[in-house]
Amino acid sequence: MRTPHSARFILAAFLVVAAASLVFAGGAGEKPMAKSITIGAEAGGPYQLFYKDLAAKQFTPKTGITVNWVDVPHTDMHQKFLTEAASGAGAIDVFNADQPWVPEFAAAGYLVALDKYITADDKADILQTALDTVSYNGKIYALPYLVHDNVLYYRTDLLQKAGISAPPTTWAEYIADAQKLTGGDVYGTIVEGKQAGAASAKFLDIVYQAGGSVFDSHGNPAIDGAWIDAFNFYLDLIYTYKVVPPGSPTFDNADTHNLLIQGKLAMAPGWPYMFSMVRDPKISKVVGLVKVGEQPGKVKQTAAVFSWGFCVNTASKAQDAAASFLKFATSTDAIATLATTFINPAIRRSALDRMQKDPAISEADRNVIAAMTADVEHGRTIPMIPQWPRIDERIQWALSAVTSRQVTPEQAAAQLTNDIQGIMKK
């Protein structure tokens, strides 16, 4: 009696069905038509929700172009967009891009140069710092909607109680004030030392405040005395004066905003987004007690400016439609609405003007927005080179290694110089 063939039959049937489905399974409609564009953006991000709404209510009715959205988790956006772009799929027309990716993607040929879509009026109206953050090799490769840098948040009630009349403007004042403000379960301020991009961004502020920069005028790495000062400043805050939570070497911006809204910090450097959080009674214990000012400085008060924007994929089959979305998203109307909704710097002067004249916006908010915008104008952006992410990764290492006291600032500076030279040589 031969084997019943049932088992083999089931197997064969499965393989046939699988093969057939492979043949007949269509794509999930990912080929965009000329009258619709696909935008890859941060999943659940507040700015994305803002633009989804704006696109549906204003952009699509006005232009007839449908907008489809591909949601990507924040930390994975870079890898996902890189994969999509490198494969030449062209399924995503617009990338929601963090500034450091712009030179990288542009150098690799993934981005469309947008100069032909920008008028002279636009160029005059948009803040120069904002345009700097999206330019590479003299061309503009993205349009920014959010240009920001870290400002100093401070607790008006705690400063008043300690007899401090105004927030510090120099490092020395900063340390002195922080010492007065540390006590009980409150710390004077906070420092971020995690081996991560958010922390290194804040560290660059400190380097700039000490008068340093990453490259000198000849394009060589300039990891000099200013950097040592910056490292030592952090070490002083953590270990000498102990005015920051001891976990600071492991903190990033999520820890900063958590501790601020929990009321554990008297001062904190932070991004503009924190302002809305601080005012939200659903999550904040310090509503109405926090104001914003410029960070203190050693050589000067300044900060590193970063941006988020939209850019167009060269593989896109709907480039003009995509570019029109970019222009819409950074128009005076859109920017004015965005700045007021989120209490963020306004990237266009016309938008700022409009807000200053708008009675619906409270004076306090107007002041904050104006202050944040001015802060951006005083700032400077990072070197716009495709190697930046690699360099930043090494800065992250240096920051973490120094704040966890595995290397001295001098050792870190030497290693960093070496690393950057190696990266730029390739």
Added chain:
Amino acid sequence: MRDRTYGMLLAVPASATLLAIVVFPMLYSLHLSVVPLDLLHPGTPRHFAGLSVYAAVIADPRFISSLLHTLLFVVLTMSAELVLGLGVALLLNQSSLAGRGLFRTLLILPLMVAPVVSGLQWRWIFSDQYGVLNYLLSLLHVPAPLWLGSPASAMAAIIVANLWVATPFVLLVLLAGLQGMPDEPIEAARIDGAGWWQRLRLVVLPLLRPAIRVVLLIRLADAIRIFDIVYVLTGGGPGDATQVFSTYIFQTSYGSLDLSKGAAGSFIMVFITALISLFLARRFRAG
């Protein structure tokens, strides 16, 4: 038909399907590692570079240190997993124990929690200010270290978080092995007067060899490839102290945009894993 042909017929569908799915990615990566692609200068022509990318990887001190960190992690975690998994499996295997199925299900719950959540969860458990671990330690007046802030404790934290999700696998496989074991040899040993420890060492463990072998081979590959937990807890820090193979390769491929170096690094990693696996497979061969 002959036995050999029959065996082949049974094995072909799975092997062929597997081959069909993974052959392109493997060849693509191999190609990338010997014909380098420079994503930042896409116009440049690509040449065959022989083993030069591999040499560049081996010469990279960060690769070497990630190799050492990985091996340290692998040895520590696999030893702990085996001891813990075996211990609990032996406990659960006692036939006169009621509610065994429930215990077993509860013990594999860690595996059912989405890794992105459990990873973040552990990060907050180990955190300084709002971490519940240090809070509980403070209640007991035990000085609490800054877990993720120094190399040794960060590695310990990673191992603990990993044990939580890795030991259930070891537990289940060893338990299944114990349950499938014939009773006679153990009974015979007991009648001969062998104590519990002797029965374990001389009868049970040798019979458990196939299960231990497969556990080692599977877990070795997983431990060497560890990524999510390290990435979420420390990002490779502090100061690259917990940088492991996978985080190094990820950072090289997508951070530095050096896909070729990442591919070469992966093949080196596979080679090392295969060597150790061969050794373990021979050492724990049944019989």
Added chain:
Amino acid sequence: MHTSVRNGLSYALLVVVVLLVLAPLAWLYLSSVKNDIEMYSVPPTLVPHDPSLRNYGQLLVDVSFKSGFLNSVLVALGSTAAALLLCVPAAYAFSRYLWRGLSLVLFLVLVTRMFPPVIFSLPFFIVLQKVHLINTRLGLGLVYLSFQMPLAIWLLESFFREVPKEIEEAARVDGLSRTQILLRIVIPLSLPGLAVAAIFAFLLSWNEFLYALILTRTNVAQTIPVVVSGWISIFQILWGKMTAAAGLYVLPALVFVSLVQKGMLKGLMQGGVKQ
């Protein structure tokens, strides 16, 4: 030592172990019912002040959560079924009819799972794109099949090998064909092993994140791990929503594992295992 004393000790130890293992999980569920202010309170609160199910309520109306759940279930069940169907015969062949060629194949099967997943993400993307399977459950399932199979084959092979040769030889003498021996003797005797293989194949698919991220784009195929990751933005981590989602996500896996174990027990008892 008396059996009852030993039992008591074992029980106590087991309870301690289970409590330690469940503690982080308990913390997870606790977080899911806290309100946002309390979530990150310093120091952490062990008993929520204002517990509520609002996070769970939010999930039940969240479109991407619901579709993600369905996708996760379908992909996991489909790929697990396919994996078992393919791997049971293969593992049996490797355990019984092993000759040098097959031995090499078996080792190569193991080698495929030594690669770090990140390195294959771009090539898999390219392949799936060519066959128009990007952003489909089928495409994702096929990729998952490629990791489940090596695991299943190796697990099953070691369990099949434990089945005593004498039983199979006796069955041969009785006139059973090779396939009948596999179906009627070997599989029933290896049910614990099959259960383990099924459970881990399922969990591999259930928890997978990287390929789900790269190979899917929208609700038609995105699975829960990707959806949940989307609630981490650089500005906020919607931890309440995430822990609630994880809390719910455990349930289908729990159901699957319980069913598999129950089925296995029934099979063991019916099969009259140790003859």
